[in-house]
Amino acid sequence: MSLLTIENVSYKYSSTTKNVLKKVSAEFKSGKVHVIMGKSGSGKTTLLSLISGLDNCTDGAINFDGNPLSKIDRDKYRAESIGVIFQGYNLLTNATAVENIVLSMCISKTKEKNKKKVAYMLLEKVGINKETADRKVLKLSGGEQQRVGIARALSHNPDIIIADEPTGNLDTDTEENILSILTSLAHNEGKCVIIVTHSKKVASVADEVWGMKDGNLTLVK
Amino acid sequence: MYIIANAIKNIGRNKGRNTLMAIIVFAIILTTAVSIIINTTTSAIIADYKSRFGAEVSIETNFEMLQSKNVAEGYKKLTPQQQIDFGRSDLLQSVNLLATIDISPRKLSSLSESEMDNFISNFLSGAIRADGTKNPETVPIKGRIIAMDNLEADRDFKNGTRKIIGGEMYNNLNECIVSQQYAELNNLSVGDTIEVDSYFKNDPMTHSLTITGIYMDNTMLGSNLESISSMENRNNEILTGFDTAISMEMFTGEGRVSAQYFLKDPTLLSAYEKELREKGLADYYNVVTDEAGYKKVVGPVEGLAKVTNTFLIVVLILGSMVLILLSTLAIRERKYEIGVLRAMGMKKGKVAFGLLTEMLVITVLCLMLGLGVGLAVSQPVADNLLSNQIELAAESNNSNGGLSTTGRTGIGAPTFSSDAKPLSELQVSLSGDAITQIIFISLVLAGISSIAGIMYITKYEPIKILSERN
Numbered sequence: 001m002s003l004l005t006i007e008n009v010s011y012k013y014s015s016t017t018k019n020v021l022k023k024v025s026a027e028f029k030s031g032k033v034h035v036i037m038g039k040s041g042s043g044k045t046t047l048l049s050l051i052s053g054l055d056n057c058t059d060g061a062i063n064f065d066g067n068p069l070s071k072i073d074r075d076k077y078r079a080e081s082i083g084v085i086f087q088g089y090n091l092l093t094n095a096t097a098v099e100n101i102v103l104s105m106c107i108s109k110t111k112e113k114n115k116k117k118v119a120y121m122l123l124e125k126v127g128i129n130k131e132t133a134d135r136k137v138l139k140l141s142g143g144e145q146q147r148v149g150i151a152r153a154l155s156h157n158p159d160i161i162i163a164d165e166p167t168g169n170l171d172t173d174t175e176e177n178i179l180s181i182l183t184s185l186a187h188n189e190g191k192c193v194i195i196v197t198h199s200k201k202v203a204s205v206a207d208e209v210w211g212m213k214d215g216n217l218t219l220v221k
Numbered sequence: 222m223y224i225i226a227n228a229i230k231n232i233g234r235n236k237g238r239n240t241l242m243a244i245i246v247f248a249i250i251l252t253t254a255v256s257i258i259i260n261t262t263t264s265a266i267i268a269d270y271k272s273r274f275g276a277e278v279s280i281e282t283n284f285e286m287l288q289s290k291n292v293a294e295g296y297k298k299l300t301p302q303q304q305i306d307f308g309r310s311d312l313l314q315s316v317n318l319l320a321t322i323d324i325s326p327r328k329l330s331s332l333s334e335s336e337m338d339n340f341i342s343n344f345l346s347g348a349i350r351a352d353g354t355k356n357p358e359t360v361p362i363k364g365r366i367i368a369m370d371n372l373e374a375d376r377d378f379k380n381g382t383r384k385i386i387g388g389e390m391y392n393n394l395n396e397c398i399v400s401q402q403y404a405e406l407n408n409l410s411v412g413d414t415i416e417v418d419s420y421f422k423n424d425p426m427t428h429s430l431t432i433t434g435i436y437m438d439n440t441m442l443g444s445n446l447e448s449i450s451s452m453e454n455r456n457n458e459i460l461t462g463f464d465t466a467i468s469m470e471m472f473t474g475e476g477r478v479s480a481q482y483f484l485k486d487p488t489l490l491s492a493y494e495k496e497l498r499e500k501g502l503a504d505y506y507n508v509v510t511d512e513a514g515y516k517k518v519v520g521p522v523e524g525l526a527k528v529t530n531t532f533l534i535v536v537l538i539l540g541s542m543v544l545i546l547l548s549t550l551a552i553r554e555r556k557y558e559i560g561v562l563r564a565m566g567m568k569k570g571k572v573a574f575g576l577l578t579e580m581l582v583i584t585v586l587c588l589m590l591g592l593g594v595g596l597a598v599s600q601p602v603a604d605n606l607l608s609n610q611i612e613l614a615a616e617s618n619n620s621n622g623g624l625s626t627t628g629r630t631g632i633g634a635p636t637f638s639s640d641a642k643p644l645s646e647l648q649v650s651l652s653g654d655a656i657t658q659i660i661f662i663s664l665v666l667a668g669i670s671s672i673a674g675i676m677y678i679t680k681y682e683p684i685k686i687l688s689e690r691n
Contacts, residue, residue, distance in 0.1 A: 013609045052683040054564060090561050090687060095236040106223035152565075166466025 001029035003192045004051065004160060009060035012091045020046045021058065022215040031160070033186045033193045034214060035203045038212030041096045047212070048164050052084045053192065067153075079108040083153030085163035089145045091203040097123060097148045100137060101155050108156035122151040125181065127174055133201055142169040150178060154185070160187060163195045177206050177212065183189075183216070228578035238551055239583060240676040247587040248667060249540035253662050254442050254595030255656050256533040259602060263526040271487060276314065278482040278493060280307070286505040296505065301467065301478035306500060308480060311563065317481040320368040320466035323452065324459070325420035329407050331363035333446050333454040339364070341450065346422070358422040362450075364457030366417065368395075368466030374481070377440060387411055392611055397430040397461040400438035411435060417459065419471040426471040430461060516545045532620055537662065543632065549671040559678055560686030569678050576674040578665065590661065596651050643684035 004027070007065050009168045011021040022042045038044050049055045050062055053074040062069045064081060069109035078084075091100050101119035103213050105112060112118045123133045137145060140145040153161055162180065167175040183205050185191040195202055232239050249577050279310045286292050301320070309318035338361035341479065369375055383400075388411035391397055399409060409415065413432050418425040433489040441457040451457055464474055484493060487510065494508035502508070536616065550560075555576075 037553045052564075054687075055682065075563075075566050077566070084564070086564075087686075087688070090564055092558060092561055094558075101232070103223070103227060104565050106227075107562075108564050122456070183375050210261065 002156045003065060004028040004106035004194075005063045006047075006051070007061045007063070008051065009047075009057045009062060011043075011050060011055075011058045014143055018024045019058070020215055021050075021057070021217075024061075024215070024217045025212060026217055026219075028160070028192050030192045031186055031190045031209040033183055033195065033205060034210065035207045035208045036194065036196045036212055036217070037198065039204060042212040043215045044212050045164055047217070048084075048162055048194070048196055051160075052082060052162055080156060080157055082160040082162055083156065083158040084194045085146075085149050085153045085161070085166045087164040087168065089137075089149045090144075091145060091148055091152070093137060096134050096136055097140065097144075097151075098127060098133040100148060101152050104152045104155045108158075110122045110156050119151070119155065122155055123148065125154075127177060143171065143174065146170060149176070150181075152179075158191070160194065163197075165195070165197055165199075166195060167197070167199060173199070196202070224575045225408055225578050229469045229576045229582060230574070233581055238554065241669065242544075242547060242551070242580075243583050245540065245543055246584055246663075246670070246688075249423065249536060249544075249592055250584075250587050250659065250663055251594055252536045252589030253533060254591050254651075254655075254659050255598060255602065256529050256536070257658055258595060258599035258651065259529045260526060260533075262599075262602070262654055263523075265508070267523060267526065275509065276484045276487050278484055278490065278658055279511070280304075280480075280497070280502070281507045281509055282652050283505045283507050292505055295503075297503065299506070301472070301476055302486075303501070304478045304480045306466075307497055307502070308482060310482075310493060310496055312484055312489045312496065313482055314485045315342075315371070315483045317374040318370040318463055318524070319479045320366075320463055320472065320662075321479075322366040322368075322466060322469065322472055322476045323364075323420055324366055324417045324471070325363045326415065327423075328415045328416055329363075331451040331457045331586075332406060333449050333451045333457075334361075334363065335447075335450065337450050338452070341452075342420075349397070356683060360422050362420050362452040364403075364451060364454075364459060366461055366466055367458050369462045370463035377643050382439050383435045384437045386437045388432070391460070391462055393464075394462065394465050394586055395428075396433045396465070396485060397459050398434040398436050400433055400461055402436055402438060402455045402456040404432075404435050410437075415459075418473065420499050426469075426474075427467045428471065430459065436460070443653075448489055452464050479686060501575075508592045516639070541666070544666060544670045545673060548670045552674045555674065556677060556681075559674070560683045563678075563683035564687060571679050573671070573675045577671045580667045580670045581664075582672075584663050588660065588663045592651065592656070593664075595659075610629050 006024055006028075008023045008025055009021055010019050012019045012024055024043075024047065026074065030114065036044050046055075050057050050082060053069055056070065058108065059114065064072065064077060069083045087212065091097075092103070095103070098116060098119045101122060102115045105115045110118075120130055120133055124130075128144060128147055132140065137148060140148065140175060146166065150163075155164070163182065164221060166180055166182070180195050181200060182195070185206070186193040195206070197203065206221070211218050211220045229243065263303075287296060304316060308318060342359050344359040346358045366622055367433065372378065375383075386401060388398070397413075397415075407415075409432055411432055412436060414429050415432065416427050416429050418427050438456050438458075446454060466476065467478075469476070482493075484490060490508070490510060546628055559572055563569070
């Protein structure tokens, strides 16, 4: 059964008349890695924003576990059900890497008693050592911030992991490590992983590949 | 709980912005605290003077009414008995009565006796009065009998200018005390009986008094005793009880009474006046409080209270505007943070609570510091204020020359409280009310400082905030 379904979703920005998304429909299942590819400006990031519950679609519906997002508590949905890896990282820059993770766990009401310990473990998993974890995000490189963003997305054990160019700023070794983590989460832990990318290497690990062109989404593989 | 912890951490994470905010909040709280303390102090001074000026009542002659011939023809001086009767009222807290009788004891000498006394006496003897009658033939006045019903109101004994140095204060009828100088001049001692006579030449009235005490008298210290008459030399004053004075035969003719009436509450003035009218007080007498004196002494304090109130309002308005401006600028810097928190699923209310908590923590720290510093500076401010009031009161006394105002009840009537000693010290402390006011204002400031952020949170969706940043 599909965990996330998109039914005839259209979207246009208030400042324009043109639809960025045109009656898009898709199904994303648990235990699979879904990749969405397409040119810049084709509407990929907009679709991710709608799936993430950060914005409302103009038309159509997005259902999570059979329930339309428009009817559920989207704050709770963002906090507990999905983990988003943003292209622009969107971390609290004045806080340390570990504080970002702990805060995310607090917001999602994770029941871990020692949240800080779990946060260090997650950061270690994505290649951030303790010393780096205790530094302010502002002082980390782009690649390190990307990995902190990934660790944060995984911190509350969400059902859906959404990633917008998750490996764009990473070296080859780290890229492979991150892809391995994401595929493992899908295949071994039953998570629904949705990745937006231009990278053919990332697409090669996908179970499903979707193509986005001029606001239309089609299943490629 | 994590929101509070995160808010406290956030204060340290944004030291520059929060320090600037704290300085402004501290300045506002300190100014507010000092203003409120000044207000409390001035209110206390005003209340004190109001009660003293408003509670002391005097009966004055309305000279404007006396310009009418009909009124002038029917004019009658207040009799001593009337003045005593006016003091018998449930509306009064206390009454001070002072009886004075000019005397000329024939068997006793007086200090400062001179030819001037004879000259004055001859001048007055047989002179034609305003009503056409003749003054009786008199001998020189050589002293006075002074009688008070309330010894505690005697300022000379109160401030130590006079002091019993032998025997004791009179207690019974026909007892008296005399000055050390007078006793030495006449070789008098405790237990002796003296005869005092009225100053009428042909039919003097005589009264016997027993001396129960000798008092040291420094009232004439510094005066040139050679240039004054014996009537003016206060060493000649024979002090006795009020009841003794009014029982003397000579009092009936030439005795005078002056009175001070103190109301239980300043608001009872009109009720007391009504009562006096019912007791026969003529219309050409006014029942008044010392409004002019009150305004003279308290006016500057009231002015100061108005200035501090205005100052407080201006500080609060300007301070609030600065805080709103600063928090608006700060929120432009913080909107990314708000967007991230919202994207992570934090509810609007919790983000707002976090912002408010940050500001509250800063405000509470500033409040404690502001209250401490405010309390430390409040006492010097109050002392300074009080010393100004004392100077003002002293100036007021000097302008009176220490004499009673014309028209008051009886010659030698005590002046109003404008010549009373003003407050000599005022212990300022932060009252519960003042603290409550300051805390309330501080909380409002914290609210104002957070309002821009809270409005921003409720206005925008996280995607808009983040996309603006990106």
